[in-house]
Amino acid sequence: xxxxxxxxxxxxxxxxxxxxxxxxxxxxxxxxxxxxxxxxxxxxxxxxxxxxxxxxxxxxxxxxxxxxxxxxxxxxxxxxxxxxxxxxxxxxxxxxxxxxxxxxxxxxxxxxxxxxxxxxxxxxxxxxxxxxxxxxxxxxxxxxxxxxxxxxxxxxxxxxxxxxxxxxxxxxxxxxxxxxxxxxxxxxxxxxxxxxxxxxxxxxxxxxxxxxxxxxxxxxxxxxxxxxxxxxxxxxxxxxxxxxxxxxxxxxxxxxxxxxxxxxxxxxxxxxxxxxxxxxxxxxxxxxxxxxxxxxxxxxxxxxxxxxxxxxxxxxxxxxxxxxxxxxxxxxxxxxxxxxxxxxxxxxxxxxxxxxxxxxxxxxxxxxxxxxxxxxxxxxxxxxxxxxxxxxxxxxxxxxxxxxxxxxxxxxxxxxxxxxxxxxxxxxxxxxxxxxxxxxxxxxxxxxxxxxxxxxxxxxxxxxxxxxxxxxxxxxxxxxxxxxxxxxxxxxxxxxxx
Numbered sequence: 407x408x409x410x411x412x413x414x415x416x417x418x419x420x421x422x423x424x425x426x427x428x429x430x431x432x433x434x435x436x437x438x439x440x441x442x443x444x445x446x447x448x449x450x451x452x453x454x455x456x457x458x459x460x461x462x463x464x465x466x467x468x469x470x471x472x473x474x475x476x477x478x479x480x481x482x483x484x485x486x487x488x489x490x491x492x493x494x495x496x497x498x499x500x501x502x503x504x505x506x507x508x509x510x511x512x513x514x515x516x517x518x519x520x521x522x523x524x525x526x527x528x529x530x531x532x533x534x535x536x537x538x539x540x541x542x543x544x545x546x547x548x549x550x551x552x553x554x555x556x557x558x559x560x561x562x563x564x565x566x567x568x569x570x571x572x573x574x575x576x577x578x579x580x581x582x583x584x585x586x587x588x589x590x591x592x593x594x595x596x597x598x599x600x601x602x603x604x605x606x607x608x609x610x611x612x613x614x615x616x617x618x619x620x621x622x623x624x625x626x627x628x629x630x631x632x633x634x635x636x637x638x639x640x641x642x643x644x645x646x647x648x649x650x651x652x653x654x655x656x657x658x659x660x661x662x663x664x665x666x667x668x669x670x671x672x673x674x675x676x677x678x679x680x681x682x683x684x685x686x687x688x689x690x691x692x693x694x695x696x697x698x699x700x701x702x703x704x705x706x707x708x709x710x711x712x713x714x715x716x717x718x719x720x721x722x723x724x725x726x727x728x729x730x731x732x733x734x735x736x737x738x739x740x741x742x743x744x745x746x747x748x749x750x751x752x753x754x755x756x757x758x759x760x761x762x763x764x765x766x767x768x769x770x771x772x773x774x775x776x777x778x779x780x781x782x783x784x785x786x787x788x789x790x791x792x793x794x795x796x797x798x799x800x801x802x803x804x805x806x807x808x809x810x811x812x813x814x815x816x817x818x819x820x821x822x823x824x825x826x827x828x829x830x831x832x833x834x835x836x837x838x839x840x841x842x843x844x845x846x847x848x849x850x851x852x853x854x855x856x857x858x859x860x861x862x863x864x865x866x867x868x869x870x871x872x873x874x875x876x877x878x879x880x881x882x883x884x885x886x887x888x889x890x891x892x893x894x895x896x897x898x899x900x901x902x903x904x
Contacts, residue, residue, distance in 0.1 A: 408457045415453030416678035422446025423683050427690065433799040450679035451475070490760070494796070495657065495789035499569040502661050506561030509667030510634070513555035516674055517630055520551070524606075525619040545607040547674075552599045554670035555630075556637045561663035563641025568656055571645070572789055580647035591640040598633050602626065654786045654793075655698045659706075662691025694791055701785035701811065702848045730866070733884035735893070738860050739900035745822035747778045749814065751851055752794045753787055755828015755863065759890035762801040765827065768898050769803070775901075780807050782814035782824075782851050784832035814851055821856040827890050828862065834875045843873060859883040862893050 422442050429439025455465055465471070482501075489497050524543055570576030606626055648656050665687025672681025699706050733741075742748055750769065756762060769779045781803065787794045795808060809817065818824065826833055829851075836843040837850045853859050859882050866878065866885075877883055886893060 412453050412457040415449050419446040419450035419679040420682035423686055427686055433805045496569050496572045498790055499565045499657055502664050503562045503565030505664040506558040506667055509554050509558030509671055510562060512671045513551045517551050521623050521626055525623040543607050545603060548603045548606050550670050550673045552603055554667050556595060557663050558667035559634060559637035560641040561660050561667060563638045564645040564660050567642055567645040584647055588643050591636055595633055595636050602629050653789060654791050655695060657790050658691055658695040658698055662688050665691055698785060730879050730885050733886055735896050735900050738886055739897055741858060742823050743775055743901050743904045745777055747821045748772055749780055749782050749821045749824045751782045751826045751829050753827055753829025756890050757797055761891035761894050762797045764891055764894040766801040766803050768894055771898055771901055780809050783808050784811055784851055787829060787832050811849060818852050819855045824853045824856040824859045826861040830875055833877055835877055854880055860886050862886045862890055
């Protein structure tokens with residue numbers, strides 16, 4: 407009877423994951439979807455703890471289990487409550503890395519258990535062990551363990567490097583031949599893993615192999631942990647050279663890795679909820695990665711091997727590009743207050759300044775004056791997929807006002823004023839005009855087609871990809887320097903006085 411309730415619990419959890427994921431696709435239902443999926447995970451954990459049986463025995467060590475759950479829940483709750491929106495991409499990378507680490511730890515524990523169950527219990531030798539009647543370990547079991555180890559470890563190591571790069575602790579790093587080193591590392595990992603899988607399964611059923619049981623156990627264990635170390639190195643070198651503009655794609659890809667690694671754990675434990683959750687995360691992450699690559703007009707291979715933005719220099723200095731012109735707050739306010747259509751382009755600078763709420767206030771103020779206001783959202787704006795959508799949803803901006811790239815570009819030629827808030831690379835015309843630019847070919851927001859462009863930046867420093875933006879020196883462009891939140895507050899006050 408317990409097994410029936412266990413399966414029902416897993417079914418309920420799996421359904422909640424699927425429905426919750428669907429609800430996350432729209433800001434109006436995202437919170438409820440997140441809560442529904444969290445409730446499903448809670449159900450899966452509870453039924454596993456109290457109803458799961460292995461050879462007729464249920465789990466014990468409840469003190470350790472609930473103690474770990476309590477500590478993890480408290481740390482996660484505090485971290486999620488205190489995190490700033492600017493640090494959200496870092497938290498996503500960190501939590502994703504923890505998921506990969508968990509999957510790798512599961513593989514480590516299960517492999518050690520498998521080694522001891524297969525070889526070491528049969529010492530001292532008996533006629534039964536020498537005749538080879540212990541039974542062969544299924545090759546698929548060792549395969550799943552190795553997949554969980556390698557994929558989970560790469561996800562963990564890569565996510566930690568991504569976390570360090572996003573918060574500025576780790577710089578882009580590359581050297582001549584790094585791609586060759588990565589290919590060599592991956593080849594060695596695959597070769598060693600294949601050898602271990604085949605040899606382990608073969609030796610576990612070979613008559614007389616247990617005469618050297620301790621030696622076999624030590625050899626397999628040593629090779630297993632060597633693969634672990636190589637996977638860590640590969641995960642580090644995999645992400646290190648990838649530049650700023652590609653980080654959203656990398657985060658999405660690493661997220662899919664974690665999902666696949668978690669699914670391997672579901673296979674090992676025959677845990678339907680874990681398997682479903684892992685498959686959903688893996689599939690969603692993979693699809694998102696593909697969509698992001700399409701949005702950048704680049705292949706995944708080009709992203710991973712091209713080091714997009716990593717080696718980009720600052721480009722021509724401002725003096726070589728020409729001169730830029732500044733605009734006063736009063737002129738900017740007049741320009742926007744008497745416009746028919748205003749398009750706001752949010753970027754990472756908006757998130758840094760925590761200016762999403764005052765930006766929404768500016769939008770409402772202009773709307774009250776009869777101005778049509780919309781937001782142009784580039785797929786890779788910010789530091790993670792959907793960063794700007796989440797930021798504006800937090801400020802209760804209507805989802806209908808968020809225009810995707812293609813829709814925004816259709817309206818931009820008929821737009822009077824574009825207000826660019828801390829966005830650099832996603833509005834850089836070099837992506838269309840300069841074949842030597844590292845972002846050449848990436849679809850951008852064609853803000854230069856609007857009648858007037860106002861760009862808010864702290865300074866003239868290049869964006870995250872490290873390249874100069876000729877838009878800032880265009881004849882239609884005016885620069886409005888300062889912190890986005892302060893500038894928007896003053897802009898709102900100015901428009902109210904008009």
